[in-house]
Amino acid sequence: MAKSKKSSSSEKTKTKDCVVSSTTTTSSGPISLISEGSLKISLLVKPGAKESRVSDISGDHIGVQIAAPPRDGEANKEVVSFLAQILQTRKTDVSIISGMKSREKVVRVDGGRDLSIEKIRELLESNIQE
Template sequence: MPKKKPSSKSMIVSFQEPAPSIPDKSPIVVGKGGEISISIQVKPGAKTDAITDVSDTAVGVQISAPPVDGEANTAIVKYFAELLKVKKTDVSLKGGKSRQKTILVAPTAALTVDGVLALLKSEQQQR
């Protein structure tokens, strides 16, 4: 039996648009659920609340609250909620007693990785 030539319909190739480019090294990433994850390095017991550094691996944060009974963790959540202009209930914290923590921000239409990174860098420069 002779072989059939492939029809032109079966030769259609579809192209997908490339995903938006996110830098390979960034302390801010988008999770599977759309939440924004920010890796932070915390210095509790400082004089003021501020962003001290934005590097490829983490965002340096100093918090005036002492690291006692979760006071610093509560202050971090409040500080990031005010900074990102979201409700405190939209911000959560992972990391417990460690100085390396992760801030999780619930997905909102107003926040993007680039927008959060720019906001953190401008906050750092105001210091």
């Protein structure tokens, strides 16, 4: 009986991995569709700035300057708060999924069916400050 539990558990994991990898097909540079209503954004975060702002959009990442020091998770909290403000969503819809201790971060944004790569790109581009 224990063997069947283990095999069904591993099957679920394999199935879940396949679903995630097969849905990650739509991409527009640093912004990718994870699933319907969820996107991931690749960021290059520069903490310690005078003010939080989007600095650039390249083929690999969105450059973000953050007005918080890179210690005790302060910059990560500000990244989530700043992106939620720009993307016009709740803070609970924005989460850092990789790069918690790195300048290179991947952020997940959940926003329902209205969320699209084009909308996110438009909101980020309209907030670029040089």
